[in-house]
Amino acid sequence: MSSPTEPITQQRPVKPTRRIRTLAIVLALVGFTYFSANQVGVKLSTFWEVWTNPLWEKFWPVPWDWVLNRTNVLDPLVETFQIAIVSSVIGCGLALPASFLMSRLTTPNRPTHVVSRAFMGVVRAIPDLFWAKLLVTAVGIGAFAGAWALSIFSFAVMVKLFSETIDGADPRPLEAAVAAGGRHMPAVRSGVLPEVFPAYVAYALYTFELNIRASIVLGLVGAGGVGRVIDAQRQFFRFDRILGILILVFVVVFIIDQISVALRKRLV
C-alpha cells in the first residue's frame, strides 16, 4: 500500500522502448517468409482443393486380409521392432561411457571433452535417414544397414541428452570420492552414476520410442522394416493397403509407447 503523498507516476514501471527492434524483426520475418513461400511454391488453394481430390477414394476400403497376412506386413513389422531393439541397446549401451567422457563434470581431461563434443555435434547434424541412405550404399540394402544407422543416431541423441544431465549433476559426491583418494573412473562410478542413472533409464526408453518411430520410415530408403512395404505399395498407388499398414503400425506403436511411458513413470 502506498502513502497518498507519493506520486503515482513513480510506481508505474517504465515501458521498455522496443518499437524499432520489433518493427525491424517483424519486417525481416515477414520478408523471409514471403521469399521462402515463393521459393517453395506455396499454393494456398491446396488447403481447400486437397479435400476434393479424387485420389482419396483410393484409400478406402482397407484390405484387412492383405494387411494382416503374415508375409505381407507382419514379418516386416517384426523386423522393424527388431531393428529398433538392436539399435537402442547398442546405441544406449555405448552412450553410457561416452557421455561421461563428454560431460564437463566427469571428463578425464579437457581435450577429450572438446574433441568428443565437436565430433558428436557433427554426427548429430546429419539426419538419421541420411545415415541410413549412406549405410545402405556402404553395406547393402536391408535391415542390417538400418540397424547400423539407427545405432549411430540413437548413440548421438543419447549422448547429448545424458551428458547434459551429467553436467547438471551435483559435483559434491564426486569431489568427496576424489578427496577420499578415488581414481577417476571409480570416483565417477560411485560419485555421479547413482545420481544420474534414473535419468539414463528414462532417456534410454525415450530413445527406444524414437527408434521405433524412425525404424518405420527406414524402409523408404531401402534400410529394411515395414517402410519397405509402404514404399513398394506406394509405387503401385495402393493407398488402401498403405492406410491399413499405417493403422496397424500406429496401434502397435501406441501400445509400446504406453508401456514405455508407464515404465518411465515407475523407474524415475
Added chain:
Amino acid sequence: MTSPLDANDTAAVLDTDQAAPRPTMPVGPGRWKWIIAGIISVALVWSISGLSIGIDRLLGAPGDAWGIARLMWPPDFATELERGVLGKVLESVYIAWIGTIIAATFSLPLSFLAASNVAPRWLRRVVRNLFNVIRSVPELIVAVILIAVTGLGPWAGALAIGLHSIGTLGKLSSEAIESIDNGPLEAVSSSGGRWVSKMRWGVLPQVLPTITSYWLFRFEINVRASAVLGLIGAGGVGSELVSQLNFRNFPQVAAVLIVTVAVVLTIDNASSAVRRRIISGGGGLPGDQSRMAILWADLTGRKT
C-alpha cells in the same frame, strides 16, 4: 566391486573408532536389476537372430563403411557448387521455415483449446487426442501420401512438415499454457473480460516467449526433416544426395554432406542463441542511460 576407492575406504573405517558405519552402495533393487537385464538380453538375442546378421557380415561392415569413407576423400566442392548445392540446402531451409509457419499458425489457437486450465473438459480431450494422432505419424509418411495428392515438390514437403509439427507444437504449447500463473487470468475476469480477452491479455503475454522458443526449436528440427524429405522426392538437399549416391559419385556426396552439416549447425547455433535471448531476456533498464545506449541495447540485446 573392488577398486582402490573401496580398499582405501574400508581401511579408513577400520582405522578409526568414531567413523560412522559405512553406507551401503547405492544401487537399484537387486532382483529387478537382473530381471530387466534378462529381458533386455532375451530381446536383443531375439532381434539379432531375427535380422539374420551373420558374424562375417558384422565383422565386414566396418571395413565396407571405411571403404566408402575413403572414396569420399577429397570432397568435390567445385562440381557441387556448380550443380547448385547451396541452393538445394537453402531450399530445405525454406521448406522447414514454411512448414514451421504453417504449424505455428494452426497450433497456437488449437493449443488454447487443449490446455486444461482454460478450455472445457470435453474439448480439451478431443484436441489433445488430435495432437497425439498427428504427432504419431512421421513426416515422411505424411509426405508419401501428400506427394501422391499434391504432386512432387517442395510444397508437398512443407505441408508434410507443417502438418506433423502441429502435433508436437500443439502439445508443447498447451503444456506451456497449463503452467501459467493464474493471477493475470483472474485480474482480467474480475474486470469483466470474456474468454477471448482472458486469453489475449491474461495468457498470451505469459506464454508467448516460451512458445516462440518452441517454434524456433521446431524450426531446427524441421531443417533436418526437410533435408530428409528430399530422399523421397519432396525437394531440398536430400534429392541431391540421392542422385549423387545413385551414381556413386562419392566425392560429391561428401561435399553435399559437409555443406548440409555446416548449414544445419549454423542454424542450430543461431536459433539457440535467439531462444536463449527470448527466454532470459536482454537489454538494459531505461533510466540512467542515454537514448543511443538504450537503442543499442534494444537492437543488440547487449547490456551496456
